[in-house]
Amino acid sequence: MSETRGYGGYREVTGFGLGRLGTSGTAIILATVVGLAFTTFVSLVLAFMGLLIAIPVLALTIVPVGDSRRTVVQHVAWNVRNAWANRRASDAHAADVLEEVSRGENLPGVLAPLKPLTVEDGRGGSQCLLWNRRTGILSAVLKVSPVGTTLADTADTEAWVRNYGSWLADLGFTPIISSVVFTCESSPTGGVDQRAYTLARMERDGRNAPKLAKTIMKKVVNQSRTTTADVQMRVTVNFDLSKASPQPKTLSEGAAEVVRWLPRIESALAAAGATVTERASTASVIRNIRAAFDPAIRVFLSDAPDEEADELLSWSDAGPLRTESTKDVYYHDSGYSVTWVFKAPPSGVVRHHILLKLVSPGKYYRRFSLVYRPYTAAQAAEIVEREIQAGTLRRIWNAKTKKDETQREYDDRVRARKAAQEESMGAGLGQFTMYITTTVRNEETLAAACADIEDRVSASKLQFRRARGAQAAAFATSLGYGIEPTAGLSRSAAQRWLA
Structure with missing residues (x-):
């Protein structure tokens, strides 16, 4: 019997920075040191006064603190903005009959730019594309039914993982695909x-x-x-049509380009063990978002097509009636939600079932979302070479300052060289992040639901942190519908497609 294959080599792109400072922070500190060194030729008193000023200023504005990796000044600014928003209730939402400012069919928060488009799927039917009017990204939602690995042979499982890795590597040669979102929702109710x-x-x-x-x-x-249990899985493919060749001139041409790419993606997913059952319709997207905001109605919703009921649904029906956000909890209609964001990748070797604890059904509703943004082939080659040079520079710095190289720094250099070797052999390179959201209908059970998430995270070798002060945005992003956090939430008008 063969042993289960392990996977590793995950590392962050650190650049030429020293420690947690990053490239820009390291450059600023080095420039300050050089400036103070030249000042000593002018006046020692002036250099000493500059040193007294530079140390606290750099400590407050350059050195990151905490899991969020913000500086002290950024922490203060974040908390002030958060307190000001809570005082003015600017992050609250109420869909009343009479509103001071009509929101029309826009959803609250970062979901506001999304607009559904019903287009032909090329097979005689129709499907839904989500258009982000702020970033210009078009998103296609595919409902999938993955093959379970619990009862599968090891050889089959490894073949699915290899095909999945090949598809991710192929994304580096398809710049039109901005990112891919894998979302799994599990609920004990509604089954x-x-x-x-x-x-x-x-x-x-x-x-x-x-x-x-x-x-x-x-x-x-x-x-x-x-x-x-009720388990739903979907894959959302975000298309950046500003990188299409030739670039479409109208929204209809862009939608046709997206539909043309989908069969190729569906074939790749099937080879990776995730069969595409159907392409999501506008009505199914509306029902799913509405159930996320109002879990009380989840048991009454059905995925079975109902053309008469679907015709009565509008995009505004997907939004909540009332929401309110605190630092740690997001209140929405009949639900109370807490969201965690990805903090750090695993440092060691993991198995193919590393995410099983996070996606398997439990006592409480849970939504797991993984966002993968590929680098292009040219960017990947440049990044891995730059990471090797940065590791060599840090080793030389330690030697010049007579500081012993730590085991963590040595392992990081080894992983950087390993990544460069794998990239030269055809592997892809990309950024990824993850979100976990738990929702309960009774606030008294929220603590138990959060404890369940913490236990599952600790058993998965992954590190997450709570999205403190950003629960509403993290909740919306974890839905996996057209919001791409790794690319930012907006662009300038000059770079926006179909501005």
């Missing part, structure tokens, strides 16, 4: 009554079945759980 469903099918279709088969089926049903 199928498995026992009643099976007994009803036995009564209807098993009338002529052998008595022994009926007896075995009844025993199996009685020993199984009554209700199954």
